[in-house]
Amino acid sequence: MSRRKLENKSLSGLLDTPLHTAIKTENFHNFYTLESKQLGRGRSAVVRKCIAKSTGQEYAAKFLKKRRRGQDCKAEIHHEIAVLELMKSNPRIVNLHEVYETANEIILVLEYAAGGEMFDLCVPDLDYRIGERDIVRLIRQILEGLCCLHENNIVHLDLKPQNILLSSVNPLGDVKIVDFGISRKLENSSELRHIMGTTEYLAPEILNYDPITTATDMWNIGVISYMLLTQESPFVGADIQETYLNISQVNVDYSEETFASVSQPAKDFIQKLLIKNPEERPTAADCLSHLWLQQGELTLLCGPEETCCSSQMSGHATKCSEERNVKSSCNGTCSDKEDKENIPEDSSTVSKRFRFDDSLQYPQDFTTDFLC
């Protein structure tokens, strides 16, 4: 879908479509062996690896509390399930296998992303530095997933290296986008300006309380690309105020020193995305046509003549998704659609959310509209 179509839409909220996935009330533990080590934890969930007793297959079990901070969160969880269902056949989005419900929790049994978080590729103390060719492949894959989400008028709103997982790390596998907990459906009728997220990844329009569109996710593509290429978080400051200021002034270090080993097309790609005015940012489909992403082996899900949407970035004329066959990039889902309190924290799993800004107290999340 073109930006023109999307920009008139603003954010309303949650998908309340009937779910196709059966919510099982049998005892989860009869069917899965749960490993004690946490894979991760976030604002709303604890995620643990589990093994299906019948098949030996590995999964990730995401335990979501039905009530958090005294509020019923079932609608949010329903929404997260509905988004995962909508994206079911997109290989860039984590697959939802099963759902269980207990008295206090809903358990999402997800495809297991054995390679962990992309965040681990963004840290300066990495033994090896991931090459630009690999970064191009990973960014392409994120954009392919994002194209499909945006074509379905869903904005992720929490894209960050902690929510981009990898199917494997050695060899470097494929992208799996996770955590649709604060994603929202864009609607014509209403708009939402508040949302929460992690401070250093917030787009200026969120800080400014301006309407949110799909372009908000595109800011995050710029941030993720910057982090993969430079091993630095572009906006993080000494404290939360400095981080806000850096974001609102788009104060980014593009120095020779920081970009010493980064190609010019890669730098150009980031500079086109880290733009204050959301309307000037290219769409996910535009980005796929950028010169930087044209290099190396292309792993387009679309056929060549079915490439996603128009190209604002490169000027290449390509086909729009509206004209596309449903079997294109979204494998049928695009156009054919219409607290962790009870789970003891595993000390071996430290949240890496704030690794770039350890000085800030948890949570540094921006929570003007706390959803749950």
Ligand SMILES: Nc1ncnc2c1ncn2[C@@H]1O[C@H](COP(=O)(O)OP(=O)(O)OP(=O)(O)O)[C@@H](O)[C@H]1O
């Ligand atoms: N399918 C998976 N395979 C492997 N690890 C996973 C999987 N899903 C989630 N994780 C790990 O668990 C962490 C938390 O998961 P997730 O982001 O879905 O939880 P959340 O509570 O919704 O997070 P947030 O606070 O960002 O909203 C992820 O960052 C990742 O490290």
